[in-house]
Amino acid sequence: MKALVKYESGPGHMEIRDIPRPQPGPEQVLIKIVEAGICGSDLHIYHSDIAIPVRPPVVTGHEFSGIIEEVGEHVSGFKPGDRVVSETAYHYCGQCDFCREGWYNLCVERKTLGYWYNGVFTNYTVVPAGRLHHLPDQVSFTAGAMCEPLACVTHAIEDLCRIVPGDVVLVSGPGSIGLMATQVAKAHGATVILSGTDIDSQRLRTARELGADYAVNIQQEDLTALVMKMTRGYGADVVLECSGSGLAIDSALNLIKKRGWFCQIGLPGKKIDFDIEKICFKELHFAGSLGSRHTSWKKALAFLKSGQISLEQLATHKLPISRWEEAFSLFENKQGIKIMMLPEKE
Numbered sequence: 001m002k003a004l005v006k007y008e009s010g011p012g013h014m015e016i017r018d019i020p021r022p023q024p025g026p027e028q029v030l031i032k033i034v035e036a037g038i039c040g041s042d043l044h045i046y047h048s049d050i051a052i053p054v055r056p057p058v059v060t061g062h063e064f065s066g067i068i069e070e071v072g073e074h075v076s077g078f079k080p081g082d083r084v085v086s087e088t089a090y091h092y093c094g095q096c097d098f099c100r101e102g103w104y105n106l107c108v109e110r111k112t113l114g115y116w117y118n119g120v121f122t123n124y125t126v127v128p129a130g131r132l133h134h135l136p137d138q139v140s141f142t143a144g145a146m147c148e149p150l151a152c153v154t155h156a157i158e159d160l161c162r163i164v165p166g167d168v169v170l171v172s173g174p175g176s177i178g179l180m181a182t183q184v185a186k187a188h189g190a191t192v193i194l195s196g197t198d199i200d201s202q203r204l205r206t207a208r209e210l211g212a213d214y215a216v217n218i219q220q221e222d223l224t225a226l227v228m229k230m231t232r233g234y235g236a237d238v239v240l241e242c243s244g245s246g247l248a249i250d251s252a253l254n255l256i257k258k259r260g261w262f263c264q265i266g267l268p269g270k271k272i273d274f275d276i277e278k279i280c281f282k283e284l285h286f287a288g289s290l291g292s293r294h295t296s297w298k299k300a301l302a303f304l305k306s307g308q309i310s311l312e313q314l315a316t317h318k319l320p321i322s323r324w325e326e327a328f329s330l331f332e333n334k335q336g337i338k339i340m341m342l343p344e345k346e
């Protein structure tokens with residue numbers, strides 16, 4: 001089967017290779033991949049500028065949906081033909097305090113699908129049965145393939161932040177994560193202002209269709225005036241920062257109210273400049289988020305099943321894996337929103 005492989009560490013070093021179909025061991029399942037999404041971290045793996053451990057040669061990709069092809073020994077609750085999605089924390093120790101308290105995303109031994117273990121930009125992948133979730137019938141494979149980023153957003157908002165009905169929430173950065181954060185915040189009863197720039201016009205339009213109360217191009221509209229008007233001059237109750245840009249973070253620190261909740265979801269990928277004193281002067285709750293937990297997957301799937309959150313519109317492009325270079329450059333150049341990759345015909 002054809003697979004997109006990071007074959008050596010260092011920038012680049014990715015190509016399509018022919019590899020054998022894997023076999024599921026005990027407590028594992030073999031999944032036929034239906035759709036897979038490109039994540040920002042796949043680009044970081046390509047450029048070799050990510051802190052998460054990568055073990056080349058490795059099949060890349062971790063966001064996917066599929067159908068169980070075969071189950072190994074000692075697997076219960078799942079059978080061939082089941083529509084599934086899988087948590088991407090392939091390995092964690094299960095014994096450290098973080099694992100035992102349900103925060104396996106912070107386990108030092110965590111090794112991820114598509115980084116350390118062969119991932120999903122191919123036809124078949126093997127994952128531990130303990131990471132699987134059934135994909136509800138009413139949820140498409142396209143939406144299912146975005147369950148992982150939705151789980152990350154759900155983790156950030158539900159575990160690390162606090163939104164109560166009536167809050168004014170500023171979502172900074174209208175990429176796929178920002179568009180998911182907008183919907184999760186709406187589901188919590190917030191009024192949502194999403195901010196972007198000139199290059200985001202399509203994304204801002206999509207945001208309005210998906211229920212954002214305001215989708216603001218900060219190069220053309222006065223974001224500060226809007227936030228202050230809506231909050232009687234106090235500032236936003238919550239900021240969900242999804243861009244990772246230093247300028248956006250600094251501006252959001254000006255727009256959040258005192259004692260507000262600020263959650264940093266976007267990763268800058270480098271050291272950035274912002275005025276940390278604002279966190280003190282405003283007595284902010286400032287949190288960073290990393291990945292997702294088991295509970296975030298259950299909540300993300302519940303959101304999809306109930307129809308409260310819809311993801312289909314985010315999948316603007318679907319390309320076969322053989323066109324990965326085009327797909328990666330679309331993503332890198334902020335064309336479209338979510339770029340999906342489809343397995344090659346066998």
Ligand SMILES: [Zn+2]
Nearest residue numbers: 039063148149
């Ligand atoms: Zn991802």
Ligand SMILES: [Zn+2]
Nearest residue numbers: 093096099107
């Ligand atoms: Zn652990």
